[in-house]
Amino acid sequence: MEYRYLGNSELKVSAITFGAWAAGGWMWGSTDRNEAIQAIQASLDLGVSSIDTAPVYGQGTSEEIVAEAIAGHSRDKIQILTKFGMRWDVNQGELVGPSKDxxxxxxxxxRLASKESIIYECEQSLKRLKTDYIDLYQIHWPDTTTPIEESFEAVAQLVKDGKIRYAGVCNYTAGQLVEAERVCPIISNQIPFSMVNRDNDLENIPFCQANNIGVLAYSPMERGLLTGKIKNGQQFAEGDHRATYKYFKPESIERTNAFLKKIKPIADEHGITLSQLVLRWTIDHPGITIALAGARNAEQAISNAHASDVKLSTEQIEQINRLIQSEL
Known part of the structure:
Protein backbone atom coordinates (compact mmCIF):
# COMPACT_ATOMS: atom_id res chain seq x y z
CA MET A 1 0.00 0.00 0.00
CA GLU A 2 1.18 3.51 -0.78
CA TYR A 3 0.95 6.19 1.90
CA ARG A 4 0.87 9.93 1.32
CA TYR A 5 0.84 13.04 3.47
CA LEU A 6 -2.23 15.27 3.22
CA GLY A 7 -1.07 18.71 2.18
CA ASN A 8 1.75 20.05 4.36
CA SER A 9 0.52 18.17 7.44
CA GLU A 10 1.98 15.21 9.28
CA LEU A 11 -1.18 13.18 8.60
CA LYS A 12 -0.11 10.19 6.51
CA VAL A 13 -2.99 8.34 4.82
CA SER A 14 -3.33 5.35 2.54
CA ALA A 15 -3.54 6.21 -1.17
CA ILE A 16 -6.60 3.95 -1.33
CA THR A 17 -8.87 5.05 1.51
CA PHE A 18 -11.98 3.12 2.52
CA GLY A 19 -15.08 5.18 1.70
CA ALA A 20 -17.82 4.21 4.14
CA TRP A 21 -20.86 5.92 2.57
CA ALA A 22 -22.31 2.70 1.17
CA ALA A 23 -21.43 0.88 4.40
CA GLY A 24 -23.99 3.10 6.13
CA GLY A 25 -26.72 1.94 3.75
CA TRP A 26 -28.36 5.35 3.37
CA MET A 27 -29.08 6.11 -0.31
CA TRP A 28 -27.59 2.75 -1.28
CA GLY A 29 -30.63 0.56 -0.65
CA SER A 30 -29.68 -0.50 2.92
CA THR A 31 -26.58 -2.31 4.16
CA ASP A 32 -25.48 -5.67 5.53
CA ARG A 33 -23.75 -4.69 8.75
CA ASN A 34 -21.61 -7.81 9.03
CA GLU A 35 -20.44 -7.58 5.42
CA ALA A 36 -19.61 -3.90 5.87
CA ILE A 37 -17.52 -4.69 8.94
CA GLN A 38 -15.75 -7.51 7.10
CA ALA A 39 -15.05 -5.17 4.18
CA ILE A 40 -13.35 -2.63 6.44
CA GLN A 41 -11.39 -5.32 8.26
CA ALA A 42 -10.23 -6.86 4.96
CA SER A 43 -9.01 -3.41 3.91
CA LEU A 44 -7.11 -2.96 7.16
CA ASP A 45 -5.43 -6.33 6.69
CA LEU A 46 -4.06 -5.14 3.34
CA GLY A 47 -2.71 -1.84 4.62
CA VAL A 48 -5.66 0.48 4.01
CA SER A 49 -5.13 2.58 7.12
CA SER A 50 -7.62 5.40 6.44
CA ILE A 51 -11.42 5.31 6.63
CA ASP A 52 -13.70 8.14 5.49
CA THR A 53 -17.18 8.31 6.97
CA ALA A 54 -19.83 10.85 8.01
CA PRO A 55 -22.68 11.09 10.54
CA VAL A 56 -25.31 11.39 7.82
CA TYR A 57 -24.29 8.05 6.26
CA GLY A 58 -27.08 5.99 7.73
CA GLN A 59 -27.72 8.67 10.37
CA GLY A 60 -24.93 7.37 12.56
CA THR A 61 -24.83 3.81 11.23
CA SER A 62 -21.63 4.20 9.20
CA GLU A 63 -19.66 5.68 12.10
CA GLU A 64 -20.89 2.90 14.41
CA ILE A 65 -19.82 0.26 11.85
CA VAL A 66 -16.39 1.87 11.57
CA ALA A 67 -16.01 1.74 15.37
CA GLU A 68 -16.93 -1.93 15.44
CA ALA A 69 -14.62 -2.78 12.55
CA ILE A 70 -11.52 -1.13 14.03
CA ALA A 71 -12.03 -2.41 17.58
CA GLY A 72 -8.90 -4.27 18.62
CA HIS A 73 -6.64 -2.37 16.23
CA SER A 74 -4.07 0.15 17.44
CA ARG A 75 -5.81 3.51 17.19
CA ASP A 76 -2.63 5.33 16.21
CA LYS A 77 -2.26 3.08 13.16
CA ILE A 78 -5.67 4.09 11.76
CA GLN A 79 -6.76 7.46 10.44
CA ILE A 80 -10.44 8.28 10.96
CA LEU A 81 -11.78 10.88 8.58
CA THR A 82 -15.29 12.06 9.31
CA LYS A 83 -17.45 15.12 8.67
CA PHE A 84 -19.88 17.64 10.08
CA GLY A 85 -22.53 19.97 8.75
CA MET A 86 -25.31 17.64 7.54
CA ARG A 87 -28.16 17.38 10.03
CA TRP A 88 -31.33 15.31 9.90
CA ASP A 89 -32.31 15.81 13.56
CA VAL A 90 -32.96 19.57 13.56
CA ASN A 91 -34.93 22.05 11.46
CA GLN A 92 -32.17 24.63 11.11
CA GLY A 93 -29.73 25.80 8.50
CA GLU A 94 -29.87 25.47 4.71
CA LEU A 95 -32.68 23.17 3.61
CA VAL A 96 -31.46 20.29 1.42
CA GLY A 97 -34.73 18.42 1.19
CA PRO A 98 -36.57 15.24 2.12
CA SER A 99 -34.97 11.82 2.38
CA LYS A 100 -35.58 8.51 4.14
CA ASP A 101 -33.52 6.75 6.74
CA ARG A 111 -26.74 21.88 5.94
CA LEU A 112 -25.83 23.41 9.27
CA ALA A 113 -22.34 24.51 10.29
CA SER A 114 -22.99 26.88 13.19
CA LYS A 115 -20.52 26.85 16.07
CA GLU A 116 -22.99 25.22 18.46
CA SER A 117 -23.92 22.54 15.92
CA ILE A 118 -20.28 21.67 15.11
CA ILE A 119 -19.33 21.25 18.77
CA TYR A 120 -22.39 19.04 19.31
CA GLU A 121 -21.75 16.95 16.18
CA CYS A 122 -18.14 16.35 17.12
CA GLU A 123 -19.14 14.98 20.52
CA GLN A 124 -21.70 12.68 18.92
CA SER A 125 -19.19 11.41 16.35
CA LEU A 126 -16.60 10.72 19.04
CA LYS A 127 -19.17 8.65 20.94
CA ARG A 128 -20.25 6.66 17.87
CA LEU A 129 -16.67 6.11 16.74
CA LYS A 130 -15.63 5.16 20.31
CA THR A 131 -12.52 7.29 20.15
CA ASP A 132 -11.27 10.43 21.86
CA TYR A 133 -10.01 12.17 18.72
CA ILE A 134 -10.70 12.44 14.99
CA ASP A 135 -7.76 12.60 12.59
CA LEU A 136 -9.43 14.72 9.91
CA TYR A 137 -12.65 16.66 10.52
CA GLN A 138 -14.27 17.94 7.34
CA ILE A 139 -17.22 20.20 6.60
CA HIS A 140 -19.48 18.03 4.44
CA TRP A 141 -20.99 20.79 2.27
CA PRO A 142 -20.93 24.59 2.36
CA ASP A 143 -23.67 26.05 4.56
CA THR A 144 -24.92 29.37 3.16
CA THR A 145 -26.71 30.23 6.42
CA THR A 146 -23.55 30.35 8.54
CA PRO A 147 -20.48 32.54 7.95
CA ILE A 148 -17.43 30.43 7.08
CA GLU A 149 -15.52 32.34 9.76
CA GLU A 150 -17.91 31.14 12.47
CA SER A 151 -17.71 27.52 11.29
CA PHE A 152 -13.93 27.37 11.31
CA GLU A 153 -13.53 29.24 14.57
CA ALA A 154 -15.39 26.26 16.05
CA VAL A 155 -13.16 23.80 14.18
CA ALA A 156 -10.03 25.65 15.35
CA GLN A 157 -11.29 25.34 18.93
CA LEU A 158 -11.73 21.59 18.47
CA VAL A 159 -8.13 21.34 17.27
CA LYS A 160 -6.98 23.32 20.31
CA ASP A 161 -9.00 21.06 22.60
CA GLY A 162 -7.43 17.93 21.11
CA LYS A 163 -10.76 16.58 19.82
CA ILE A 164 -9.51 16.66 16.22
CA ARG A 165 -6.02 16.65 14.71
CA TYR A 166 -6.62 18.43 11.41
CA ALA A 167 -9.34 20.31 9.54
CA GLY A 168 -10.49 19.69 5.99
CA VAL A 169 -13.31 20.73 3.70
CA CYS A 170 -15.52 18.93 1.20
CA ASN A 171 -17.13 20.35 -1.92
CA TYR A 172 -15.58 23.78 -1.33
CA THR A 173 -14.61 26.17 -4.10
CA ALA A 174 -11.14 27.70 -4.12
CA GLY A 175 -12.63 30.96 -2.84
CA GLN A 176 -14.40 29.27 0.07
CA LEU A 177 -11.23 27.39 0.93
CA VAL A 178 -9.24 30.62 1.10
CA GLU A 179 -11.87 32.10 3.43
CA ALA A 180 -11.74 29.07 5.74
CA GLU A 181 -7.92 29.15 5.80
CA ARG A 182 -7.97 32.68 7.19
CA VAL A 183 -9.39 31.22 10.40
CA CYS A 184 -8.01 27.68 10.60
CA PRO A 185 -5.33 25.74 8.70
CA ILE A 186 -6.99 23.51 6.08
CA ILE A 187 -5.04 20.48 4.84
CA SER A 188 -7.46 18.97 2.31
CA ASN A 189 -10.48 19.34 0.05
CA GLN A 190 -12.65 16.30 -0.65
CA ILE A 191 -14.22 16.67 -4.09
CA PRO A 192 -15.81 14.46 -6.74
CA PHE A 193 -13.43 13.30 -9.45
CA SER A 194 -13.56 10.44 -11.91
CA MET A 195 -12.84 9.62 -15.53
CA VAL A 196 -16.36 10.77 -16.44
CA ASN A 197 -16.58 13.69 -13.99
CA ARG A 198 -13.50 15.89 -14.37
CA ASP A 199 -15.02 19.31 -13.64
CA ASN A 200 -12.72 19.83 -10.65
CA ASP A 201 -9.69 19.61 -12.94
CA LEU A 202 -10.56 23.12 -14.14
CA GLU A 203 -9.97 25.06 -10.91
CA ASN A 204 -10.11 23.16 -7.64
CA ILE A 205 -7.41 20.57 -8.24
CA PRO A 206 -4.89 23.04 -9.74
CA PHE A 207 -5.58 25.44 -6.85
CA CYS A 208 -4.93 22.71 -4.28
CA GLN A 209 -1.75 21.67 -6.10
CA ALA A 210 -0.46 25.23 -6.12
CA ASN A 211 -1.21 25.71 -2.42
CA ASN A 212 -0.07 22.32 -1.11
CA ILE A 213 -3.55 21.20 -0.10
CA GLY A 214 -4.41 17.52 -0.30
CA VAL A 215 -7.19 16.32 -2.59
CA LEU A 216 -9.43 13.43 -1.58
CA ALA A 217 -11.16 12.20 -4.73
CA TYR A 218 -14.59 10.80 -3.97
CA SER A 219 -16.65 8.64 -6.33
CA PRO A 220 -13.56 7.77 -8.43
CA MET A 221 -15.43 4.75 -9.81
CA GLU A 222 -18.51 6.94 -10.30
CA ARG A 223 -20.58 4.90 -7.87
CA GLY A 224 -19.93 1.64 -9.70
CA LEU A 225 -20.36 2.91 -13.25
CA LEU A 226 -16.65 2.53 -14.05
CA THR A 227 -16.50 -1.09 -12.92
CA GLY A 228 -17.92 -2.22 -16.25
CA LYS A 229 -20.61 -4.19 -14.45
CA ILE A 230 -23.45 -1.69 -14.98
CA LYS A 231 -25.61 -2.46 -18.01
CA ASN A 232 -28.64 -0.73 -19.48
CA GLY A 233 -31.78 -1.84 -17.68
CA GLN A 234 -29.88 -2.26 -14.40
CA GLN A 235 -32.30 -2.74 -11.51
CA PHE A 236 -31.34 -0.93 -8.33
CA ALA A 237 -32.67 -1.68 -4.84
CA GLU A 238 -35.35 0.59 -3.45
CA GLY A 239 -33.74 3.69 -2.00
CA ASP A 240 -30.60 3.41 -4.17
CA HIS A 241 -29.93 6.94 -5.46
CA ARG A 242 -28.22 5.67 -8.61
CA ALA A 243 -31.57 4.88 -10.22
CA THR A 244 -32.00 8.59 -10.99
CA TYR A 245 -28.35 9.70 -11.04
CA LYS A 246 -27.36 11.43 -14.29
CA TYR A 247 -24.42 9.17 -15.08
CA PHE A 248 -26.71 6.12 -14.99
CA LYS A 249 -28.90 7.30 -17.86
CA PRO A 250 -28.90 4.79 -20.77
CA GLU A 251 -26.80 6.97 -23.09
CA SER A 252 -24.18 7.55 -20.37
CA ILE A 253 -23.96 3.84 -19.55
CA GLU A 254 -23.51 2.96 -23.23
CA ARG A 255 -20.86 5.62 -23.81
CA THR A 256 -18.97 4.65 -20.65
CA ASN A 257 -19.02 0.94 -21.39
CA ALA A 258 -17.73 1.58 -24.92
CA PHE A 259 -14.85 3.54 -23.39
CA LEU A 260 -14.15 0.82 -20.82
CA LYS A 261 -13.95 -1.76 -23.60
CA LYS A 262 -11.16 0.30 -25.17
CA ILE A 263 -9.07 0.53 -21.99
CA LYS A 264 -9.67 -3.09 -20.95
CA PRO A 265 -6.57 -4.33 -22.86
CA ILE A 266 -4.44 -2.26 -20.48
CA ALA A 267 -6.11 -3.93 -17.49
CA ASP A 268 -5.65 -7.34 -19.12
CA GLU A 269 -1.96 -6.63 -19.70
CA HIS A 270 -1.52 -6.11 -15.96
CA GLY A 271 -3.84 -8.96 -14.99
CA ILE A 272 -6.13 -6.62 -13.10
CA THR A 273 -9.80 -5.62 -13.14
CA LEU A 274 -11.19 -2.47 -14.69
CA SER A 275 -11.94 -1.18 -11.19
CA GLN A 276 -8.30 -1.55 -10.20
CA LEU A 277 -7.16 0.20 -13.37
CA VAL A 278 -9.56 3.09 -12.72
CA LEU A 279 -8.39 3.49 -9.10
CA ARG A 280 -4.71 3.36 -10.09
CA TRP A 281 -5.27 5.96 -12.80
CA THR A 282 -7.02 8.16 -10.23
CA ILE A 283 -4.20 8.17 -7.68
CA ASP A 284 -1.69 8.73 -10.49
CA HIS A 285 -3.59 11.82 -11.66
CA PRO A 286 -1.76 15.10 -10.96
CA GLY A 287 -3.04 16.77 -7.81
CA ILE A 288 -4.93 13.75 -6.44
CA THR A 289 -3.64 12.62 -3.04
CA ILE A 290 -5.97 9.72 -2.35
CA ALA A 291 -8.97 7.94 -3.87
CA LEU A 292 -11.94 7.03 -1.69
CA ALA A 293 -13.12 3.57 -2.65
CA GLY A 294 -16.30 2.09 -1.21
CA ALA A 295 -16.92 -1.62 -0.81
CA ARG A 296 -20.02 -3.57 0.17
CA ASN A 297 -18.12 -6.76 1.00
CA ALA A 298 -14.62 -8.12 1.66
CA GLU A 299 -14.08 -9.23 -1.94
CA GLN A 300 -14.60 -5.70 -3.27
CA ALA A 301 -12.44 -4.24 -0.50
CA ILE A 302 -9.56 -6.59 -1.29
CA SER A 303 -9.76 -5.72 -4.97
CA ASN A 304 -9.70 -2.00 -4.20
CA ALA A 305 -6.70 -2.30 -1.89
CA HIS A 306 -4.65 -4.15 -4.51
CA ALA A 307 -5.12 -1.26 -6.95
CA SER A 308 -2.25 0.40 -5.07
CA ASP A 309 0.09 -2.38 -6.25
CA VAL A 310 -0.44 -1.61 -9.95
CA LYS A 311 2.27 0.29 -11.84
CA LEU A 312 1.10 2.05 -14.99
CA SER A 313 3.62 3.32 -17.51
CA THR A 314 3.61 6.93 -18.69
CA GLU A 315 2.55 5.69 -22.12
CA GLN A 316 -0.43 3.79 -20.68
CA ILE A 317 -1.59 6.79 -18.68
CA GLU A 318 -1.32 8.99 -21.76
CA GLN A 319 -3.25 6.43 -23.81
CA ILE A 320 -6.05 6.38 -21.21
CA ASN A 321 -6.10 10.17 -21.11
CA ARG A 322 -6.44 10.40 -24.90
CA LEU A 323 -9.36 7.96 -24.83
CA ILE A 324 -11.02 9.91 -22.01
CA GLN A 325 -10.81 13.11 -24.07
CA SER A 326 -12.14 11.48 -27.24
CA GLU A 327 -14.73 9.07 -25.81
CA LEU A 328 -16.14 10.70 -22.66
Missing part, protein backbone atom coordinates in the same frame (compact mmCIF):
# COMPACT_ATOMS: atom_id res chain seq x y z
CA UNK A 102 -32.57 3.08 6.54
CA UNK A 103 -35.88 2.02 8.04
CA UNK A 104 -37.85 3.98 5.45
CA UNK A 105 -38.81 6.75 7.87
CA UNK A 106 -39.09 10.25 6.37
CA UNK A 107 -36.33 12.65 7.36
CA UNK A 108 -35.44 16.17 6.27
CA UNK A 109 -31.84 17.14 5.61
CA UNK A 110 -30.22 20.48 6.41
Missing amino acids: NSGKDITLY
Whole structure:
Protein backbone atom coordinates (compact mmCIF):
# COMPACT_ATOMS: atom_id res chain seq x y z
CA MET A 1 0.00 0.00 0.00
CA GLU A 2 1.18 3.51 -0.78
CA TYR A 3 0.95 6.19 1.90
CA ARG A 4 0.87 9.93 1.32
CA TYR A 5 0.84 13.04 3.47
CA LEU A 6 -2.23 15.27 3.22
CA GLY A 7 -1.07 18.71 2.18
CA ASN A 8 1.75 20.05 4.36
CA SER A 9 0.52 18.17 7.44
CA GLU A 10 1.98 15.21 9.28
CA LEU A 11 -1.18 13.18 8.60
CA LYS A 12 -0.11 10.19 6.51
CA VAL A 13 -2.99 8.34 4.82
CA SER A 14 -3.33 5.35 2.54
CA ALA A 15 -3.54 6.21 -1.17
CA ILE A 16 -6.60 3.95 -1.33
CA THR A 17 -8.87 5.05 1.51
CA PHE A 18 -11.98 3.12 2.52
CA GLY A 19 -15.08 5.18 1.70
CA ALA A 20 -17.82 4.21 4.14
CA TRP A 21 -20.86 5.92 2.57
CA ALA A 22 -22.31 2.70 1.17
CA ALA A 23 -21.43 0.88 4.40
CA GLY A 24 -23.99 3.10 6.13
CA GLY A 25 -26.72 1.94 3.75
CA TRP A 26 -28.36 5.35 3.37
CA MET A 27 -29.08 6.11 -0.31
CA TRP A 28 -27.59 2.75 -1.28
CA GLY A 29 -30.63 0.56 -0.65
CA SER A 30 -29.68 -0.50 2.92
CA THR A 31 -26.58 -2.31 4.16
CA ASP A 32 -25.48 -5.67 5.53
CA ARG A 33 -23.75 -4.69 8.75
CA ASN A 34 -21.61 -7.81 9.03
CA GLU A 35 -20.44 -7.58 5.42
CA ALA A 36 -19.61 -3.90 5.87
CA ILE A 37 -17.52 -4.69 8.94
CA GLN A 38 -15.75 -7.51 7.10
CA ALA A 39 -15.05 -5.17 4.18
CA ILE A 40 -13.35 -2.63 6.44
CA GLN A 41 -11.39 -5.32 8.26
CA ALA A 42 -10.23 -6.86 4.96
CA SER A 43 -9.01 -3.41 3.91
CA LEU A 44 -7.11 -2.96 7.16
CA ASP A 45 -5.43 -6.33 6.69
CA LEU A 46 -4.06 -5.14 3.34
CA GLY A 47 -2.71 -1.84 4.62
CA VAL A 48 -5.66 0.48 4.01
CA SER A 49 -5.13 2.58 7.12
CA SER A 50 -7.62 5.40 6.44
CA ILE A 51 -11.42 5.31 6.63
CA ASP A 52 -13.70 8.14 5.49
CA THR A 53 -17.18 8.31 6.97
CA ALA A 54 -19.83 10.85 8.01
CA PRO A 55 -22.68 11.09 10.54
CA VAL A 56 -25.31 11.39 7.82
CA TYR A 57 -24.29 8.05 6.26
CA GLY A 58 -27.08 5.99 7.73
CA GLN A 59 -27.72 8.67 10.37
CA GLY A 60 -24.93 7.37 12.56
CA THR A 61 -24.83 3.81 11.23
CA SER A 62 -21.63 4.20 9.20
CA GLU A 63 -19.66 5.68 12.10
CA GLU A 64 -20.89 2.90 14.41
CA ILE A 65 -19.82 0.26 11.85
CA VAL A 66 -16.39 1.87 11.57
CA ALA A 67 -16.01 1.74 15.37
CA GLU A 68 -16.93 -1.93 15.44
CA ALA A 69 -14.62 -2.78 12.55
CA ILE A 70 -11.52 -1.13 14.03
CA ALA A 71 -12.03 -2.41 17.58
CA GLY A 72 -8.90 -4.27 18.62
CA HIS A 73 -6.64 -2.37 16.23
CA SER A 74 -4.07 0.15 17.44
CA ARG A 75 -5.81 3.51 17.19
CA ASP A 76 -2.63 5.33 16.21
CA LYS A 77 -2.26 3.08 13.16
CA ILE A 78 -5.67 4.09 11.76
CA GLN A 79 -6.76 7.46 10.44
CA ILE A 80 -10.44 8.28 10.96
CA LEU A 81 -11.78 10.88 8.58
CA THR A 82 -15.29 12.06 9.31
CA LYS A 83 -17.45 15.12 8.67
CA PHE A 84 -19.88 17.64 10.08
CA GLY A 85 -22.53 19.97 8.75
CA MET A 86 -25.31 17.64 7.54
CA ARG A 87 -28.16 17.38 10.03
CA TRP A 88 -31.33 15.31 9.90
CA ASP A 89 -32.31 15.81 13.56
CA VAL A 90 -32.96 19.57 13.56
CA ASN A 91 -34.93 22.05 11.46
CA GLN A 92 -32.17 24.63 11.11
CA GLY A 93 -29.73 25.80 8.50
CA GLU A 94 -29.87 25.47 4.71
CA LEU A 95 -32.68 23.17 3.61
CA VAL A 96 -31.46 20.29 1.42
CA GLY A 97 -34.73 18.42 1.19
CA PRO A 98 -36.57 15.24 2.12
CA SER A 99 -34.97 11.82 2.38
CA LYS A 100 -35.58 8.51 4.14
CA ASP A 101 -33.52 6.75 6.74
CA ASN A 102 -32.57 3.08 6.54
CA SER A 103 -35.88 2.02 8.04
CA GLY A 104 -37.85 3.98 5.45
CA LYS A 105 -38.81 6.75 7.87
CA ASP A 106 -39.09 10.25 6.37
CA ILE A 107 -36.33 12.65 7.36
CA THR A 108 -35.44 16.17 6.27
CA LEU A 109 -31.84 17.14 5.61
CA TYR A 110 -30.22 20.48 6.41
CA ARG A 111 -26.74 21.88 5.94
CA LEU A 112 -25.83 23.41 9.27
CA ALA A 113 -22.34 24.51 10.29
CA SER A 114 -22.99 26.88 13.19
CA LYS A 115 -20.52 26.85 16.07
CA GLU A 116 -22.99 25.22 18.46
CA SER A 117 -23.92 22.54 15.92
CA ILE A 118 -20.28 21.67 15.11
CA ILE A 119 -19.33 21.25 18.77
CA TYR A 120 -22.39 19.04 19.31
CA GLU A 121 -21.75 16.95 16.18
CA CYS A 122 -18.14 16.35 17.12
CA GLU A 123 -19.14 14.98 20.52
CA GLN A 124 -21.70 12.68 18.92
CA SER A 125 -19.19 11.41 16.35
CA LEU A 126 -16.60 10.72 19.04
CA LYS A 127 -19.17 8.65 20.94
CA ARG A 128 -20.25 6.66 17.87
CA LEU A 129 -16.67 6.11 16.74
CA LYS A 130 -15.63 5.16 20.31
CA THR A 131 -12.52 7.29 20.15
CA ASP A 132 -11.27 10.43 21.86
CA TYR A 133 -10.01 12.17 18.72
CA ILE A 134 -10.70 12.44 14.99
CA ASP A 135 -7.76 12.60 12.59
CA LEU A 136 -9.43 14.72 9.91
CA TYR A 137 -12.65 16.66 10.52
CA GLN A 138 -14.27 17.94 7.34
CA ILE A 139 -17.22 20.20 6.60
CA HIS A 140 -19.48 18.03 4.44
CA TRP A 141 -20.99 20.79 2.27
CA PRO A 142 -20.93 24.59 2.36
CA ASP A 143 -23.67 26.05 4.56
CA THR A 144 -24.92 29.37 3.16
CA THR A 145 -26.71 30.23 6.42
CA THR A 146 -23.55 30.35 8.54
CA PRO A 147 -20.48 32.54 7.95
CA ILE A 148 -17.43 30.43 7.08
CA GLU A 149 -15.52 32.34 9.76
CA GLU A 150 -17.91 31.14 12.47
CA SER A 151 -17.71 27.52 11.29
CA PHE A 152 -13.93 27.37 11.31
CA GLU A 153 -13.53 29.24 14.57
CA ALA A 154 -15.39 26.26 16.05
CA VAL A 155 -13.16 23.80 14.18
CA ALA A 156 -10.03 25.65 15.35
CA GLN A 157 -11.29 25.34 18.93
CA LEU A 158 -11.73 21.59 18.47
CA VAL A 159 -8.13 21.34 17.27
CA LYS A 160 -6.98 23.32 20.31
CA ASP A 161 -9.00 21.06 22.60
CA GLY A 162 -7.43 17.93 21.11
CA LYS A 163 -10.76 16.58 19.82
CA ILE A 164 -9.51 16.66 16.22
CA ARG A 165 -6.02 16.65 14.71
CA TYR A 166 -6.62 18.43 11.41
CA ALA A 167 -9.34 20.31 9.54
CA GLY A 168 -10.49 19.69 5.99
CA VAL A 169 -13.31 20.73 3.70
CA CYS A 170 -15.52 18.93 1.20
CA ASN A 171 -17.13 20.35 -1.92
CA TYR A 172 -15.58 23.78 -1.33
CA THR A 173 -14.61 26.17 -4.10
CA ALA A 174 -11.14 27.70 -4.12
CA GLY A 175 -12.63 30.96 -2.84
CA GLN A 176 -14.40 29.27 0.07
CA LEU A 177 -11.23 27.39 0.93
CA VAL A 178 -9.24 30.62 1.10
CA GLU A 179 -11.87 32.10 3.43
CA ALA A 180 -11.74 29.07 5.74
CA GLU A 181 -7.92 29.15 5.80
CA ARG A 182 -7.97 32.68 7.19
CA VAL A 183 -9.39 31.22 10.40
CA CYS A 184 -8.01 27.68 10.60
CA PRO A 185 -5.33 25.74 8.70
CA ILE A 186 -6.99 23.51 6.08
CA ILE A 187 -5.04 20.48 4.84
CA SER A 188 -7.46 18.97 2.31
CA ASN A 189 -10.48 19.34 0.05
CA GLN A 190 -12.65 16.30 -0.65
CA ILE A 191 -14.22 16.67 -4.09
CA PRO A 192 -15.81 14.46 -6.74
CA PHE A 193 -13.43 13.30 -9.45
CA SER A 194 -13.56 10.44 -11.91
CA MET A 195 -12.84 9.62 -15.53
CA VAL A 196 -16.36 10.77 -16.44
CA ASN A 197 -16.58 13.69 -13.99
CA ARG A 198 -13.50 15.89 -14.37
CA ASP A 199 -15.02 19.31 -13.64
CA ASN A 200 -12.72 19.83 -10.65
CA ASP A 201 -9.69 19.61 -12.94
CA LEU A 202 -10.56 23.12 -14.14
CA GLU A 203 -9.97 25.06 -10.91
CA ASN A 204 -10.11 23.16 -7.64
CA ILE A 205 -7.41 20.57 -8.24
CA PRO A 206 -4.89 23.04 -9.74
CA PHE A 207 -5.58 25.44 -6.85
CA CYS A 208 -4.93 22.71 -4.28
CA GLN A 209 -1.75 21.67 -6.10
CA ALA A 210 -0.46 25.23 -6.12
CA ASN A 211 -1.21 25.71 -2.42
CA ASN A 212 -0.07 22.32 -1.11
CA ILE A 213 -3.55 21.20 -0.10
CA GLY A 214 -4.41 17.52 -0.30
CA VAL A 215 -7.19 16.32 -2.59
CA LEU A 216 -9.43 13.43 -1.58
CA ALA A 217 -11.16 12.20 -4.73
CA TYR A 218 -14.59 10.80 -3.97
CA SER A 219 -16.65 8.64 -6.33
CA PRO A 220 -13.56 7.77 -8.43
CA MET A 221 -15.43 4.75 -9.81
CA GLU A 222 -18.51 6.94 -10.30
CA ARG A 223 -20.58 4.90 -7.87
CA GLY A 224 -19.93 1.64 -9.70
CA LEU A 225 -20.36 2.91 -13.25
CA LEU A 226 -16.65 2.53 -14.05
CA THR A 227 -16.50 -1.09 -12.92
CA GLY A 228 -17.92 -2.22 -16.25
CA LYS A 229 -20.61 -4.19 -14.45
CA ILE A 230 -23.45 -1.69 -14.98
CA LYS A 231 -25.61 -2.46 -18.01
CA ASN A 232 -28.64 -0.73 -19.48
CA GLY A 233 -31.78 -1.84 -17.68
CA GLN A 234 -29.88 -2.26 -14.40
CA GLN A 235 -32.30 -2.74 -11.51
CA PHE A 236 -31.34 -0.93 -8.33
CA ALA A 237 -32.67 -1.68 -4.84
CA GLU A 238 -35.35 0.59 -3.45
CA GLY A 239 -33.74 3.69 -2.00
CA ASP A 240 -30.60 3.41 -4.17
CA HIS A 241 -29.93 6.94 -5.46
CA ARG A 242 -28.22 5.67 -8.61
CA ALA A 243 -31.57 4.88 -10.22
CA THR A 244 -32.00 8.59 -10.99
CA TYR A 245 -28.35 9.70 -11.04
CA LYS A 246 -27.36 11.43 -14.29
CA TYR A 247 -24.42 9.17 -15.08
CA PHE A 248 -26.71 6.12 -14.99
CA LYS A 249 -28.90 7.30 -17.86
CA PRO A 250 -28.90 4.79 -20.77
CA GLU A 251 -26.80 6.97 -23.09
CA SER A 252 -24.18 7.55 -20.37
CA ILE A 253 -23.96 3.84 -19.55
CA GLU A 254 -23.51 2.96 -23.23
CA ARG A 255 -20.86 5.62 -23.81
CA THR A 256 -18.97 4.65 -20.65
CA ASN A 257 -19.02 0.94 -21.39
CA ALA A 258 -17.73 1.58 -24.92
CA PHE A 259 -14.85 3.54 -23.39
CA LEU A 260 -14.15 0.82 -20.82
CA LYS A 261 -13.95 -1.76 -23.60
CA LYS A 262 -11.16 0.30 -25.17
CA ILE A 263 -9.07 0.53 -21.99
CA LYS A 264 -9.67 -3.09 -20.95
CA PRO A 265 -6.57 -4.33 -22.86
CA ILE A 266 -4.44 -2.26 -20.48
CA ALA A 267 -6.11 -3.93 -17.49
CA ASP A 268 -5.65 -7.34 -19.12
CA GLU A 269 -1.96 -6.63 -19.70
CA HIS A 270 -1.52 -6.11 -15.96
CA GLY A 271 -3.84 -8.96 -14.99
CA ILE A 272 -6.13 -6.62 -13.10
CA THR A 273 -9.80 -5.62 -13.14
CA LEU A 274 -11.19 -2.47 -14.69
CA SER A 275 -11.94 -1.18 -11.19
CA GLN A 276 -8.30 -1.55 -10.20
CA LEU A 277 -7.16 0.20 -13.37
CA VAL A 278 -9.56 3.09 -12.72
CA LEU A 279 -8.39 3.49 -9.10
CA ARG A 280 -4.71 3.36 -10.09
CA TRP A 281 -5.27 5.96 -12.80
CA THR A 282 -7.02 8.16 -10.23
CA ILE A 283 -4.20 8.17 -7.68
CA ASP A 284 -1.69 8.73 -10.49
CA HIS A 285 -3.59 11.82 -11.66
CA PRO A 286 -1.76 15.10 -10.96
CA GLY A 287 -3.04 16.77 -7.81
CA ILE A 288 -4.93 13.75 -6.44
CA THR A 289 -3.64 12.62 -3.04
CA ILE A 290 -5.97 9.72 -2.35
CA ALA A 291 -8.97 7.94 -3.87
CA LEU A 292 -11.94 7.03 -1.69
CA ALA A 293 -13.12 3.57 -2.65
CA GLY A 294 -16.30 2.09 -1.21
CA ALA A 295 -16.92 -1.62 -0.81
CA ARG A 296 -20.02 -3.57 0.17
CA ASN A 297 -18.12 -6.76 1.00
CA ALA A 298 -14.62 -8.12 1.66
CA GLU A 299 -14.08 -9.23 -1.94
CA GLN A 300 -14.60 -5.70 -3.27
CA ALA A 301 -12.44 -4.24 -0.50
CA ILE A 302 -9.56 -6.59 -1.29
CA SER A 303 -9.76 -5.72 -4.97
CA ASN A 304 -9.70 -2.00 -4.20
CA ALA A 305 -6.70 -2.30 -1.89
CA HIS A 306 -4.65 -4.15 -4.51
CA ALA A 307 -5.12 -1.26 -6.95
CA SER A 308 -2.25 0.40 -5.07
CA ASP A 309 0.09 -2.38 -6.25
CA VAL A 310 -0.44 -1.61 -9.95
CA LYS A 311 2.27 0.29 -11.84
CA LEU A 312 1.10 2.05 -14.99
CA SER A 313 3.62 3.32 -17.51
CA THR A 314 3.61 6.93 -18.69
CA GLU A 315 2.55 5.69 -22.12
CA GLN A 316 -0.43 3.79 -20.68
CA ILE A 317 -1.59 6.79 -18.68
CA GLU A 318 -1.32 8.99 -21.76
CA GLN A 319 -3.25 6.43 -23.81
CA ILE A 320 -6.05 6.38 -21.21
CA ASN A 321 -6.10 10.17 -21.11
CA ARG A 322 -6.44 10.40 -24.90
CA LEU A 323 -9.36 7.96 -24.83
CA ILE A 324 -11.02 9.91 -22.01
CA GLN A 325 -10.81 13.11 -24.07
CA SER A 326 -12.14 11.48 -27.24
CA GLU A 327 -14.73 9.07 -25.81
CA LEU A 328 -16.14 10.70 -22.66
